[in-house]
Amino acid sequence: MNSLSRRKFLKISGATIATAAVLASSAKSIVNAAENVTKKNGLQIIPSYCDLCFWKCGLLAYVKDGKLWKVEGNPKDPLSNGRLCPRGTGGVGAHYDTERLKSPLIRKNLRGEEKWVEVTWNEAFDYIADKMNKMKATYGPEAMALFSHGIGGNFIKHLLRAFGSPNETAPSFAQCRGPREVGFELTFGDVVGSPERTDIENAKCIVLIGSHLGENMHNTQVQEFSHAVEKGASIIVVDPRFSVAASKAKYYLPIKPGTDMALLLAWMSVIVNEKLYDADYISKYGNGFEQFAAEVSQYTPEWAYIETGIDPELIRETAREMVRYKPATLIHPGRHATWYGDDAQRSRAIALLNALMGSWGRKGGFYVPYSYSIPKYPYPSYPELMKEPLDNPNGKYPFATGEQISTGIREATITGQPYPIKGWFIYGTNLMQALPNRDETIKALQNLDLMVVVDVIPSEIAGWADVVLPESVYLERYDDLNASPFREGFVGIRQPAVEEPNDQKPNWWMAKKLGEKLGLGAYFPWKDIEEYLDIRLKLAGHSLTEIKKEGIIKGPKKPIYYDNGVEPEFLTPSGKIEFYSTQLAKAGFDPVPRYTKHPEPPVGYFRLLYGRAPVHTFSKTQSNPILADLMSENEIWVNADLAEKYGMKTGDRIKLKNQDGVISDPIKVRATERIRQDCVYMVHGFGQKSRQLRSTYKKGASDAELVTKYNTDPLMGGTAMNVNFVTFEMEV
Ligand code: SF4
Structure with a gap:
């Protein structure tokens, strides 16, 4: 690690510990929930894996006097190698975040007004089950769609499959990779x-x-x-x-x-x-x-x-x-x-x-x-699907993989074609920031009979839901096993280090309880997730008790290169690397890539580019007090000469107006030589509009709000978003 990165890591670790100590003194007493934990100098050390982004780094959670104290990388974990990133190190703040959702909520007024009634879990599940059953009777089970992100969505996916819906998607496909x-x-x-x-x-x-x-x-x-x-x-x-x-x-x-x-x-x-x-x-x-x-x-x-x-x-x-x-x-x-x-x-x-x-x-x-092979839980077969997924009707995008196109499901929700979608279950993804053209998202969700959001914070998308289900944060819950493909096979466990401060529940519990209400109890035969995990691990010759101790079980090392024993295999039509693609040619596309000229910004406009910050995962982490301390708003990078021409200097607040006349919230200027004159750049995910998240409300500006235009990739339905142009509005 270079010296700059090392300094950054150290600085952030220090901040984490100091902030966590202050927060811990005012937090509700919490109790360690893990068994067989390592104890050292009065500390309990519980291995788990991180959820501040999708990477799933192995960590050690330190619990002191019953309170969560800090998290560090698990040295046995191949993804973290004993070191978390700055964002992951601030994970303690997710537990202590005072703006977390605390109990289930049912909408009181119009969608999007963010007026709620607190209800019991039983009342929330009765409400959802009643709506889902009516939907199934009227439109069929496929009228319910799932938008999900991350491993935490696994049990909800299982629930929707058991219900009989083929429609499950993640914006991480068509909006990202x-x-x-x-x-x-x-x-x-x-x-x-x-x-x-x-x-x-x-x-x-x-x-x-x-x-x-x-x-x-x-x-x-x-x-x-x-x-x-x-x-x-x-x-x-x-x-x-x-x-x-x-x-x-x-x-x-x-x-x-x-x-x-x-x-x-x-x-x-x-x-x-x-x-x-x-x-x-x-x-x-x-x-x-x-x-x-x-x-x-x-x-x-x-x-x-x-x-x-x-x-x-x-x-x-x-x-x-x-x-x-x-x-x-x-x-x-x-x-x-x-x-x-x-x-x-x-x-x-x-x-x-x-x-x-x-x-x-x-x-x-x-x-x-390669992945460490852990057999699936031996569930009964899912009901036979009566309809195809509707994200890509008639194979409009012929090279979309099995992963579904989120904007395709959104479009079908608006048009009702090829069949109606009347319910959205949303797990761990803020669709207001993840999907392009927010107006289309709002138009779609106004057509729904049921919208359920599972989240840890009252995110913008939760603000539009009929029912909001508050989830435990990752340091308070078990999740499914992580056997990500990597350079060495391993399986990692997420397990609770502390209890939830309020009436939050883990996703597996929600899926099981709601499944039982829907008459799908046969798909949830396990007593609890510990039994589920133990059965899966025993099928692979291990046990829950074994993995809980160190958080990781590693497989034997295998070759990972053609030169040291891996047999090359290319699953293409020719069985070889396709320099010329006959399948693209047959489908009417360029068999060898060609250049397409893309429109340039009009005079006085600049291409809007966006990206990530090292301490945040978009809007998901902004209310985390530790990470908010490190970065509480975004800036717009503007070339220094351009800034001078427009009379702007670093620290000024301006608004951005896009090609369709949409105007952003105020954002701070960063005048810098480090960007070209024909584009501007901002970190994605800020300027969020949930009024329940008081600490982050309209902090910085939202690039997603300015992404009103998108091009669709004709091969696979991806939504290209670097096609929006902005100009500067100096009056703030
Ligand atoms: S936030 Fe950082 S430590 Fe956590 S999973 Fe992502 S990369 Fe790993």
């Missing part, structure tokens, strides 16, 4: 997955294209990136903004937004025309290389210069730099890939560039991950 998965699957026959199978640790050259390692703070990747930098890896960063990662780069390419495909094609043309690719790898594993080479060779660096603004010689030099370290050259696939509308093709271009390096399946490129 979906295009990447499709682009890689079309090329290699397999997805990148989560956590990404990137071998950053061993890469000798790392290329980041609009990917903000360090700011996105996905712990394992950031640790590996720091090690790679320390070991002298050559870093190439392509970004209109000089990101944290750019500060570590040997080459920084400040590209014109919207033109990344031009750069990728030009890089490939240099490598093809100069025959710098891994010829052995391509002849063994590639298919359609000649057609591919003929297509990309036309995109010269001189041509790309006009599009991207990047010097042709720099394009050549960086292409040769990548080649120098092949196959340990990793062109990172990124994560949030929904930018302009041709995103699956851009991701495919990234996959193809990696294929030219021979890095897929090779050390320093993309390893072959």
